[in-house]
Amino acid sequence: MLSRTKRKVAITAMSAAMLLSLPLGASASTKTVASYPVSSGVNYSHYTYSASSHINHLSINLSDPYTKLKMGVPSPLSKTAPTLTLANRDSREGHRVVGAVNASFFDMKTGMPMYLLSEGNEIVNGGVISSSNAYYVSHPIAFGVTSNGLAEIDNFNLGIEIGAKGNVYQMTGINRERQADETIIFTPQHDKNSTGSNEFGIEIVVETNAPVTSTHYGQQLQGKVVNVRGYGDKQSVAIPPNGFVLSVHGKKGLDRFKSLTVGDDVSLTLSIDDQWKDSEFMMASGPMLVKDGKRHITMDTTNWRATALTARTAIAISKDKKQVHLVTVDSRAGYSNGMTLTQFANYLVSQGYDRALNFDGGGSTTMGIRNYGSNTVVLANRTTNSSQRNISAIVEAISTAPTGEANILNVSRQQVGEMLVGATADLKINHVLDAYYNPIVPNSSQIVTTSSNGTVEGTGLTYKAVKAGVDRIQVSYGRAQQSFPVTVVDQPAKLVVKSSATSVKPGESITFSATPEDATGQPIIYQSSQLLWSVEDEEIGSITSSGTFTASKPGITEVRATLGTKVIAVPIEVKSIEAPNPTPPTGGDIGQIIDFFKDVPLSYPYATEIYFLRNKQVITGDTDGNFNPRNTLSREHAAVILSRAFNLPPVEEARQSFSDVPKSHRYYNEISAIANANIVGGYSDGTFNPKGQLTRSQMAMILVKAYKLEGESVNKFKDVSPQHGAYKQIHILANYGITTGNEKGEFMPGTPVNRAQFSAFLYRSMHL
CATH class of the missing domain: 2.60.40.1080 (Immunoglobulin-like)
Structure with missing residues (x-):
């Protein structure tokens, strides 16, 4: 922090070679990171400024009946503490600290504040004013809340007057360490029992007729000299509880007071100018940064203290003195560049403040706020160092509102x-x-x-x-x-079912999983207990509630995942340990079977339909020799099968193009062929959705259109209402016996068609 050598303020060194400063007059942009009220009269905001500095801001409305500003100091005064520690110490029901910043500069050697602090009329700290404008505080300027409850930033005139032998002299300070060429007063309110002054001066002890219990503006004390410690005497001088000590250094002071002896009358008068009399509190600092809405810096702006890019703290007020603004700018490598004093003043002017005063900055810059849900004041800014620095005084934004009902x-x-x-x-x-x-x-x-x-x-x-x-x-x-x-x-838009294998031997197990999604592919909210697993043929195998299928005997069946009203069937084959090769039969509607599918024995329910289409080269198997009859059929594969069934030649140019079927698509020719033949169309958004599953209702619409079928069945399916988009086509298929539905009288229009079912429907349509 800041210390003092002789009558000059000695500042902790800050490198002027840190980061390049923003050019004066450059166009600056402010972007809000966060902004919200922390109490009824206090609002917190976090900004970035010119994309290089982070600014934290507390706006305090003194017109709000529940909002106050207070000064917080350590106890004892010389025992420095972090800003947040002081703020939380002072917070209590009906007096909640909702925001705070560091304020007064302090002497790093003694821990004492360096400048005037007072509360009510009580002088908390005497303070000093530098004789050189190379230092921050070379003018007596203070911020405070005056007796009318309004904020003020202005000059002050502190009177510390000693009357002796018919003369009245102004002292240079009160209740702080004596420096060179100073005359200081020590009262019982000093933080130590003795003056602590060195031997290079004189100490005059004065006692009054009553204990001195306060040191305040308007105070007048009359007493007599009871002891004089001479020049060069190293004896410690105690401060009497019923008097004060006059501590003198330098030729000018010695000439004034060296003639005082025991028994002489001495008076002490303390005063402050009228605008600060009876103020709620006041704290001196500097330099002033803004006055009457314009930049007004009361120190040498070419001095390294002013030109350093560093963290800064300031307090600003509105012209009507009802709005107070606590402002900090951070300085941390890789996060925030800090500001020069001129840049800081320019920023405060740009915000429309009428007056602004600089507080202690650098490593001391700290802002705390009360976050929602807690009364604890926490760090709002990023301090220059990893931890807060101990300081000697803070300004606190207080909410006096009692805790009420939930709102x-x-x-x-x-x-x-x-x-x-x-x-x-x-x-x-x-x-x-x-x-x-x-x-x-x-x-x-x-x-x-x-x-x-x-x-x-x-x-x-x-x-x-x-x-x-x-x-x-x-x-x-x-x-x-x-x-x-x-x-x-009542059901997910998608239910993606996966298994660890597609075939298994008796006694072995495989695991199934299901992922429900909405139409955009995002997961839906459901409980695992709502996902039900079942097996079509329970003699072939069984499945647990967690999706583990255990095979019992060879065969082909379906594992079904049911979530809400959504049912997805996945084929599973239980293979014999020694599966014999089937003997190709001949004759019948199938004709000579040249090549068997490994997973479609002649005993399979749809073997006739599948092998008829195989012989016609309408369908083919996979490279592993399987047909995978239980796998659901995609729209692109349905297009391929239909283009073969109708012997449609490939097309080079489609009359109807689809945004998701470019010419490079693997099945562009087949999809374009059936679209040109008006067998299958796309969606209203111009897509074909080639990877989408073909549902039973879509299949009905395709077959009715492709084979120009007419005439509805009298018997209707329970789960197909007249409002269904494929109501007519579904019941036309039923009329021709192409579909019969399940044993419950349901068609299940939204269920995807598997490869075996589509083969059966297509076979029946071809044999009308």
Whole structure:
């Protein structure tokens, strides 16, 4: 921090070769990083300035009935402490410190403040004014809150007058270390019992008729000299509890007071100019930076103290003296460049402040604020060093508002996304505040969750989705409320099922997993217990609730994942340990089978249909010799099969182009061919969605259009309403016996078609 040598302020060295300063008059931009109220009359903001400096700002409205400014000092005064320590020490119910900055410069050797501090009319610290404008404080200027409750930054005139032998003399200080050529007064309110002055001067002890219990403006003391310690005497001089000590150094002072002897009358008068009399507090500092809205720096701006790029602290006021601004600029390598004193003054002018005064900067620059949900004042800025520096005085923004009822609620959802009917989700209480931003300790059982359309409900920190719909969640805590949008669905838009293998031998196990997603591919909210696993043929194998399939005997079956109303079937083959090669039969509608699929024995339910299409070269298997009949069919593979079934020649130019099927696409010719033949079209957004799964309803629409089928079945499927987009086509297929639905009378229009089912439907359509 700052110390003092003789009558000059000695500042901790700061390198002027740090970072290049911003050019004066350069165009500067301010960007808000954060801004919010910390009490009813105090707002905190964090800015970046010219993209090189970080500024923290507390705006205090003294017109707010619950807002005050106070001065905080260590106890004892010489025991320095961090800004946050002092702020939290002073915070209590009805007197909450919501923000603070470091203020007074201090002597690093003694820990004492260097400049005048007073509270009420009580002089807390005497202070000194430098005789050279190379130092920060060469003019008597102070910030304070005057007796009318308004802020002030202005000059002051401190009177410390000694009357002796008919003469009145102005002293240079009170209750601080005596420096060269000074005459200092020590009262019982000094932080030590003795003066501590060296032998190169005289000490005159004066006693009054009553104890001196205060040192304050307007005070007048009359006493008599009871002891004089002579020049060169090293004896310690105690401060009498009922008097004061006159400590003199230098020729001028010695000439004035060397004739005083025991029994002489001496008076002491303390005064301050009228505008500071009865002030709530005042603290001297410097230099002044802004006056009447213009830059006004009361020190030599070419001095290295002013030109150093470093952290700075200032206090500013509005012209009506009702708004006070505590401002810090950080200096930390790689984060914030700091400012010169001129740049800092220019910034304060740009903000429209009427007056501004510099406080202690550099490593001492610290701002603390009260964050939501806590009464503890925490660090808002990034200090120059890794830890806060101990300082000697702070300015505190105080909220006197008592803690009231809940008015502000802030909760967050542990999971965000579409919710499945029956799923539960949890809330986290971030904070509950009253109308004055005082924190309230939350009771989670008082949280009530509802929704406008009744899609969710809950008490406490857990809520449940009860019906599908687009809605808005309303979370209440007493009168405090917060809301979120919510979408509840009865099934995920996508359910991606994966397995660790596609085939297994009897006695072995494989694991299935399912990932539900919304239409954009984001996960939905559901509970694992809602995901149900089943096996089509339980004689072939069984599956646990966690998705582990265990094979029992050879065969082909389906593993089904059900989530809400969504069902996804995945084929699984249990292979014999010694699987014999099948003997190719001949004759019948199949004809001579040249090559068998490994996974389609003749006993397979759709073997006739599959091998008919194989012989016609409409379908082919995979490179491993399998057909994978239970695999779902993509739209691009359906296009390939249909182009072969209708013997459509490849096209070089498509009459209908799709944004997701460029000419480089593997199946561009086949997709373009069926689109040109008006068998399969795309979507309204101009896409074909080649990788998308082909659903049973889409298959119905394709086959009816391709084979120009007409006439609906009288019997209708339970799960296909007249409003369904493929209602007519589905029941045309039923009329021709191409589909019969399941044993429940359902068609399951949204279920993807697998390769075996599509082969069967296509075979039946071709044989009408």
